[in-house]
Amino acid sequence: MSFPLLTVTAVVPAAGAVVTAAVPAARRTAAKWTALAFALATLVLAAVVTARFSPGGARYQLTESHAWITAFGVRYELGVDGIAVVLVLLTAVLVPFVMLAGWHDADPLETSDRRWRPTQGFFALILLVEAMVVIAFESTDVFLFYVFFEAMLIPMYFLIGGFGDQAGAHGEDEQARQRSYAAVKFLLYNLVGGLVMLAAVIGLYAVTAHQLGAGTFSLPQILHDRANGTLTLSTTAERWIFLGFFFAFAVKAPLWPLHTWLPNAMGESTAPVAVLITAVVDKVGTFAMLRYCLQLFPAASKWATPVILVLAVIGIIYGALLAVGQRDIKRLIAYASISHFGFIILGIFAMTSQGQSGATLYMVNHGVSTAALLLVAGFLISRRGSRRIADFGGVQKVAPLLAGTFLVGGLATLSLPGLGPFVSEFLVLVGTFTRYPALGVIATLGIVLAALYVLVLYQRTMTGPVKAGIEGMKDLKVRELVVVAPLIALLLFLGVYPKPVTDVINPAVKDTLSDVHRTDPPPKVTVPAVAAAKENAK
């Protein structure tokens, strides 16, 4: 038996969570370093996974397969394709930054010591979320995926509900109430989504059990059996099961109009936790659309495509318009994320190579750019003790570095060429346009609106005369720079040379597209694109 690399990549952060939680209460700093060490170890493992993965090889690589609950045909099956690889790597890259940025977020308040070992808990929960997200990306068994898809809600619930920032406008108690509301809302929305999915998962099992004799949740096996005709889904069944899956993923992603939990959750939690929500956990939703909805239910996916595309475009415009109207920095970023998730879902369901590669790349870029913007916003908010945009003004005068990095994060969010998000956004737009020109054009409006909400935010907080409460604001500290600088470097790299990433993603997208039997619309003029490219290179 070969070395179970994928399992280890998930087990290390899980073990890290246990170890961190076990560090004695008084030794907070030791706990932080322990957690960071485990996160970095996970990063190394994820890098090894990436290096070992060979694009263009077998569809699922580094596979592991063991029987788990034999009575129900549930297996412990892991394997990664190109899409999963980059997302595992993204998660492993972001978590250390999340920890560093939130280094003092869970320090005990001088005013009260209500919480039980909050520091250890905070860092252990982050690691636990990481472990669950990683295994959700890696699993190729539907049930295994479902278990962790749901289980990650629990540590997230505690992270949102237990560790708000000290920036509420209405005092400690009101803030605790808001936070609790946000956490419960997050949990309920996702639980309902998850339970609907559970019904669909059971439905899928029933179908396989009925037709194959023994039920199975194994994605490769189901694909195999559907391909050779031993397993057929009736149109009605496929549609219902698809909807069950899709609903859960659309809540998590989130897709308009199921988005309303996100602004609450991101607004009330600390900036690093908000990054964890939008940049890491939510990606499981869009990832699962690509992996489960399209691959398991190609016909139903095509059937639902028109509605989903329209919802996605509504989400793009709606999220952006709402971002423009926000008065709270973090809620603004949350609505911007809703707009961006619209782009991702649009790219997935446009069902073109550019759309889906773009959507996958978008997940990566959105993760990095939102992390950059949101973490700097967090530094800003913790300095002022407020999230209200109106409480800021003239920051660039007193803290130019903070303002500058905030601007770079903002420019990435508005998809400036040269930074990563531009590439993916343009791919999604082109990929959509080739098949649905009208939707492509409407979605392009999103780039104007993005410029509006980002630049208005920058103008109101950073420029103009220095406001009361801003004077004497400290510029970025070394720890904060260590968080921001690599993220910016990464954004530049992804903007200038995304080829290494697209090379990993493209073969997986090709497989997915052939699952749904879609090919790219050919250009009007029959100039083979490759020939055109060569002609140009001459």
Next chain:
Amino acid sequence: MDPLIGALVGAPLLGAGILLVGGRRLDRTGHWIGCLWAAVSFVIGVVLFADLLSRSPAQRTLTSHLFTWVPVAGFQADVGFQLDQLSMTFVLLITGVGTLIHIYSVGYMEHDENRRKFFGYLNLFLAAMLLLVLADNYLLLYVGWEGVGLASYLLIGFWQHKPSAATAAKKAFLVNRVGDMGLSIAIMVMFTTFGSFAFRPVFAHVGDVSQGRLTTIGLLLLLAACGKSAQVPLQSWLGDAMEGPTPVSALIHAATMVTAGVYLVVRSGAIFNAAPTAQLAVCVVGAVTLVFGAIVGCAKDDIKKALAGSTMSQIGYMMLAAGLGPIGYVFAIMHLVTHGFFKAGLFLGAGSVMHGMNDEVDMRRFGALRTYMPVTFVTFGLGYLAIIGFPGLSGYWSKDKIIEAAFAKGGTEGWTLGAVALVGAGITAFYMTRVMLMTFFGDKRWQPDAEGHEPHPHESPKIMTIPMSILAFGSVFAGGLFSINSAFLKWLQPVTGHSDGHSPVATWEITVATLVVLILGVGLAWQSYGRQAVPAVAPRGSLLTRAARRDLLQDDFNHVVLVRGGEHLTRSLVYLDHTVVDGAVNGTAAGVGGLSGRLRRLQNGFVRSYAVSMLGGTAVLVAATLLMRGV
């Protein structure tokens, strides 16, 4: 030679990187580092120019493929450069005038604590503009295109502590983004049409595509050009952009940014030539803008805003020429280059005046400055003569050709466009004479500044006047030199193509007519601002004057319709999201399993809420199982 093309872009980009990442330790040397990298780029440009000249006209296209940028199935975006006569012309203008502006800024920004950053942004501006003109495909061009937008955003808003500067910067970026949308959609249409967006394959297959499609592409490119080149209806950002330090205005108006739209249209000539409707649209936009800008220029008392109106108007001339097709491409670019000299000179001159007048910009508070600032007076004066088209100076050669080409379009269109261009020349003479008279002649109308300092006008230091003198030299001679033996035409023709057209009016008739309107314009201005004393406070003015002072009410329209309307829309949506969408989803959830209304009232009861939602979930489960039974 080919790798040098990348170095053209790389040099200023490296400079920007060094200056922006280097931090405070470079504060004392930063401005020279900035000048150095701009100059390096210029030198490389000259070397490449010499290389091109040594080749035969047909062999003057160099390409350089750096790396594959975004490869996804049929979508192949590369980082590759193409240097031909058209790009070369721009490269020399951008780096040459750009370097002069860098040097001038060393003096102008001497007392600014953020001078290093300023030079970093200037370098970035050059790099972006060079990328724009050197890219061999539209997507890479788009990178430079938005890069220019970013650099202008940073520079217009350079004095970020001033709310007006921050607002102007944001406005410039946003209006430009509207144009950028046009370019990105144009690229998408190209991709669906040709399977490529690189210049060569697209231009090679223009013939295989329906005219409707080409018109669509052309109009989308025009939208993009309107944004970057401040053409009606996307011109509103240009006046406000004067909030930036004056060298920035010189850079935006002369060497970079606003010329980009003209470049785009001329570069895409193959597409426009096959899409007459789109061409006509370009002409109309140019003609409207040239009058619009000229009228605005007549009414402004702020010297920089008067010059901004003038830029709009002059770019209008270029767009008009570019829309004429092969009759006009060469002259559009020639006017662009001569305009680059005299407009940069005029702006640097205006900056020099402000430098000596405590940063005053109101021309009603200038007057009689000619004896106090002789070098500024002479260089500005030569720029003035060039822009109004004084015979023999640069503007005369290039503008007359455009007027002639407009008539040569033929038919009613030709007569109309020609007449508009001719009238525009008269208005140009009027407003520029007004600027000249109000600033350098007449009585002293100087006023103490806000802090009560009396102005003590003085000539600017050498580091500022030398670049001004060089530009004045270009304003005088460039046009003439280009016209000797039709040198400029022969140089560009292999790229843009050229046809003479059949003008219904003889060349000498146009020359005479132009001179007549020129004299009329100058005379009228002399009548109002030379013979009569200039009032220190602006008179109420006619309805048109008042409208023109407000940029012909376009901003008011934008404010009422877009800003106010937008605010209402977003506010209602925020309310809607909170009540209707959130409420509906919560309500639906409630309907499923008796979660009713509890969501809001739930306090900390994790367990309780879990139980409640389990209940709801179970209901869903049961329902789903029932539905599944038939499977």
